[in-house]
Amino acid sequence: MTKLLAAAAAVARPQIDARCAHCGERLPSAAPTTFCCVGCATAHDVIAGLGLARFYDRFRLDPNVRRLRPNGDIAVDYTAHCRVGANGETRLHLMIDGLHCAACVWLIESVLARDSRIVDGRVNLTTRRLSLAWRGPASDAGQFVASIGALGFRLVPYDPAVLARDGDAQERELLRALAVSGFAAANVMLLSVSVWAGHAEGMGTATRDLMHWLSALIALPAVAYAGRPFFRSALASLAAGRANMDVPISIGVALAAAISLFETTRSGSHAYFDSAITLVFFLLIGRYLDAKARGKARTAAEQLVGLASRAVTVVRSDGGFEARVPASVKPGETIFVAAGERIGVDGRIVDGISDVDQSLVTGEIGPVIAPAGTPVFAGTMNLSAPLRIEATASGDDTLLAEIVRLIEAAERSRGRFNVLADRVARRYAPVVHITAFSTFLGWWLLAAAPWPTALLNAVAVLIITCPCALALAVPVVQVAATGRLMRRGVLVKSGTALERLNDVDTIVFDKTGTLTLGRPTLTNVAKICADDLAAAAGLARASRHPLARALVAAAPIGAAAPCVEEIPGQGLRRITERGEERLGNRRFCGVADSRKPGAGPELWLSRPGRAPTRFAFADRLRPDAAETLALLRAAGYSIEILSGDRKEVVAAIARDLDVDNWNAEHDPAAKTRRLEALAREGRRTLMVGDGLNDAPALAAAHVSMSPSSAVDVSQNCADVVFQGEFLTPVVETLRLARRARRLVMQNLAIALTYNLAAVPLAILGHVTPLIAAVSMSSSSLVVIVNALRLQRGEER
């Protein structure tokens, strides 16, 4: 065991860049341990203690992925989510936060397998969910969840019935229908080919009838089963008084099957069973791809539950502490928040002074000094000293919950986007009906043909015009485009995102974390003498403050200074033989400097007998921000910056990036209002942003993108998520969206041309089942091949 531990430590601790052996957080280089915090040490002990230290070797060594640190969640009551099965097993479904790769799956399952009570503990890596079954009372759930929570994963219970209602069930039904229709289409086609060959070779009537009857036997039940998605949708649309694309599809398929059966009973020479079932098969492919793309989008609210389920320490009237669920805290109660803890309720500080990191709520870096009386919000982080907070709101009344409501409202108001394929279908459907009906009337009345012949020709028109290629045109391009983007680290979550990206004429960027990297860096390192830097870093190593961390990161390796005292909201100090050393804000270090404060945050170092030194920090721009914005401007988009940060900071960034349109000091609601105002002006906006404060704005924009460094929630509301330090994915995605649009148009043109060419033949009664099958399959194949061109082709 010790050997394993040492090995894990050695892996995580190369010479220059010491990192926490559990979460990979960078360590102060002279730290006595290999862990960044007690939580990580505990998690590492648990893992190593179970003999599972191999986890650290298996874990994909991606420096950007951090394992979650355990954060001391309390036991939420899980019993309400447990279901007792018929066999006496209790089952609980959980969503897992912090699951990155197969190693995490292995770790969780191995830990669960060690508990003899557990009969089934299986992690689904695709959906990031855990299904847990055990023998015993529901009250055991807390223990199991705690044992996984100790590893650094966060678990949130969910009700599978609620989630399965919409997406999963529909996708499964389509896949089943696809399998049945595929089987039937292949077999009926087999029989049909022999019938077609028989027409040329002189097959006997009895044999042909046998083939037709066999085809009917396979095709009719298959059409009835696999066609249900279309029939249902057609009936629903007729009931609503509209005709969507499923109406001609349903009529075509049903009529083709019926007339073929009729022909078979009177021993006719042509039957369209193969067309009917192949039609259903091709259409289902398009429908399935569509559903699959849609299913990837997940709701934002799901993940937010996780944020709300953290423990809150309530101070009882007798002075004792008690851990409770945030929602149960009543306004007026006092809660205690230790340094480094997240604040669980909205409230006002009654005792203590600290630095509070509000980035989750405001999206801006740089903590705020919070003395007694300062209002604080749920979701913010208390950095430097313990606080007592009087709750003013909790649960549904917090700012966090308010933001969730804003997201939901904005998503509702965006409403149903009118997809191109639907618009085409709405125009196309009536034309099909009229053509088929006139064909029937023409043959029956004008050409005085018997009604079965007239009907057969009308059915041929319906089959030929049936929009197989049309239905495939859009989803196939979409799958090809999202596949290509996925390989470049861009995840398209919404099925209609690519189409909506095409309409965009205005791009709105958030500042912090989007245009910038979202963390402070020391900017004037060249002007500081090495001795000052080393001394400042020595002091800074004692603090969790983001500026102190940035200073340490910029300094060479050294030891932490002893006996450092942190004064919240002011800085760090320590007494040496020669006097007092201080690192902190301007006033704290006694700097009587009349210069205007710079644009960014700063720290000062004062040492006895020396002039104070200034350390300036800035949130650096992403390396390619200027280039990306220039490219976008050149492509004709109008650019705007929308930030919650202070005016001077935003103005400086806007100047650097040459952006004229900028708005500062916008809170989430104001951002949403700004986007709504743009929409009223008739602009189609692409919002690029991260942070919880951007989430409503992302939902309110016409289409939205979010960097993957962003808080989970904003990723969830965004239509597109991109990875990495660069902004160029925005340009690439927009370009690909344009190419995809071109291909969709080409595909629609190809599909319509095919139909137009074949319709006259059908009206004249020359379309035999053979011709119908060939034209249908070939047009579908051409459309698919055309869409696959998107996978190759020029990179830029």
Add this chain to the structure above:
Amino acid sequence: MNSLLILIPLAILLGLIGLAAFLWALRTGQFDDLDGAANRILFDEDDDRPRR
């Protein structure tokens, strides 16, 4: 032509077996976690039961 009376039902039967196998796989959740399944092969002590 008599051979058809055996071959056609045989062909359809084989197709039906394939279809049944696929529907079975779908129902028992073989396609639920494609990412996980791809990685699970690398675990030493994994069992191959699908998630129930």
